Amino acid sequence: MPSVLLYGSYGFVGNLMAREAIDRIEDGDADFDLLLAGRNGDRLREQVDDLERPGYRFALEDPDTVAEALERAEADCVLNCAGPFSNTAGPLVEGCVRTGTDYVDITGEIPVIESIADRDADGADAGVTLLPAAAFSAVPMDCLAAHLVDRLPEATTLAMGVDSLRPPSIGTVRTLIEGFEDGGAVYRDGRLEHVPTAWRTRRIDFGRGERPAVTMPTGDVSTAHYTTGVPNVAVYALMPQPARLALKSHRYLAPLLEPTPVREGLKWFAGLVREGPSSRSRKRGSTYVWGEARVEDDGGEFGGDESGEPTERVVSRLQTPDAYVVTVEAALAATERVLAGDAEDGFQTPAGAFGPEFVLALEGVEGFFDESKPESAPPEVDVSAP
Numbered sequence: 001m002p003s004v005l006l007y008g009s010y011g012f013v014g015n016l017m018a019r020e021a022i023d024r025i026e027d028g029d030a031d032f033d034l035l036l037a038g039r040n041g042d043r044l045r046e047q048v049d050d051l052e053r054p055g056y057r058f059a060l061e062d063p064d065t066v067a068e069a070l071e072r073a074e075a076d077c078v079l080n081c082a083g084p085f086s087n088t089a090g091p092l093v094e095g096c097v098r099t100g101t102d103y104v105d106i107t108g109e110i111p112v113i114e115s116i117a118d119r120d121a122d123g124a125d126a127g128v129t130l131l132p133a134a135a136f137s138a139v140p141m142d143c144l145a146a147h148l149v150d151r152l153p154e155a156t157t158l159a160m161g162v163d164s165l166r167p168p169s170i171g172t173v174r175t176l177i178e179g180f181e182d183g184g185a186v187y188r189d190g191r192l193e194h195v196p197t198a199w200r201t202r203r204i205d206f207g208r209g210e211r212p213a214v215t216m217p218t219g220d221v222s223t224a225h226y227t228t229g230v231p232n233v234a235v236y237a238l239m240p241q242p243a244r245l246a247l248k249s250h251r252y253l254a255p256l257l258e259p260t261p262v263r264e265g266l267k268w269f270a271g272l273v274r275e276g277p278s279s280r281s282r283k284r285g286s287t288y289v290w291g292e293a294r295v296e297d298d299g300g301e302f303g304g305d306e307s308g309e310p311t312e313r314v315v316s317r318l319q320t321p322d323a324y325v326v327t328v329e330a331a332l333a334a335t336e337r338v339l340a341g342d343a344e345d346g347f348q349t350p351a352g353a354f355g356p357e358f359v360l361a362l363e364g365v366e367g368f369f370d371e372s373k374p375e376s377a378p379p380e381v382d383v384s385a386p
Ligand SMILES: NC(=O)c1ccc[n+]([C@@H]2O[C@H](COP(=O)([O-])OP(=O)(O)OC[C@H]3O[C@@H](n4cnc5c(N)ncnc54)[C@H](OP(=O)(O)O)[C@@H]3O)[C@@H](O)[C@H]2O)c1
Pocket: 008, 009, 010, 011, 012, 013, 014, 038, 039, 040, 043, 059, 060, 081, 082, 083, 084, 085, 087, 088, 106, 107, 108, 133, 135, 136, 137, 138, 169, 170, 171, 172, 173, 175, 176, 276, 323, 324, 327
């Protein structure tokens, strides 16, 4: 039986992932053994006692320690849920390459995805799959991007967006704070380009009527580019006006946030709140994912409000359960498929590895709605528009 080492298993998402994996194993629905892992001995021991699974405590500073731990655990695949991934993906990928262990994570951080893409040849030489972003960001949008380009193969520009208004877990807040100084990012002419925070604004009909959205630097920007090869990619998120203004003003606040004491203070504050979204809120939550592929003669300006008419344009949508539910489902499904040998060696994106239909196999996902909207979409009352 292959084994999966879940690193960061006692974090908010790691714990959801562990419990769901164990339920599946006990119901005979999963063909792997689960190993718990992390750097904090006390938290790990508590979880090991609670869930009655083996645990491996190791920190990530020293590559030899990481490789030794993976050898000792005889892990076939690492599933990394320890974020910010800017601190954890590098050492774990290195350990996986050294020990011939497959690697899956749930990052939504662009620089992390880009750095794993840079290790494509190392992964291929070592005979291991390196698959980041098997989570809400980026599975639905990555699959939607692949689907849109199946519909419009000559597409030069992808604009995609998500409507999901719900407080994130504290780990996600910490990751956002960590990424503050990076501002925004899009792919333009095949190259990752840094742009200001909330660079473009656009009114998008995610499936519930038009709502205001701004560009966001989520990992979907990178995965959609690598999966489809489309040279221009921008990702939007629904943003009510107060949040939009706050984000725009961040351009001017960024230098204030950068000095370490302020950022550390924010992280400390974020650390005071321990809980992520409740089980009730996760059950009730849903998200609307929208995507547009265009053929534009001038190479594309992301279809923002101010851009001209494209020569061709297709729109598709998806509706999904709560982002944390999708994250657990997507990461476990991707891990099982990697263990089954369904993904090639080297760097892979979710849709690149498993095709656009991968997302449709996740419980509760509906789509693709081509040019139409989800039937269940409730009427939208937009109280936030300027
Ligand atoms: N892509 C997506 O759609 C998506 C969805 C959900 C979450 N996420 C991301 O997943 C991450 C986890 O979220 P969460 O809510 O579970 O956060 P959390 O509750 O704070 O858990 C984070 C875990 O990471 C560990 N960790 C952090 N830095 C580490 C380091 N340098 N070395 C070793 N372990 C480290 C923590 O262990 P210690 O206690 O030892 O620090 C903890 O176990 C966040 O980055 C979040 O943004 C992404």
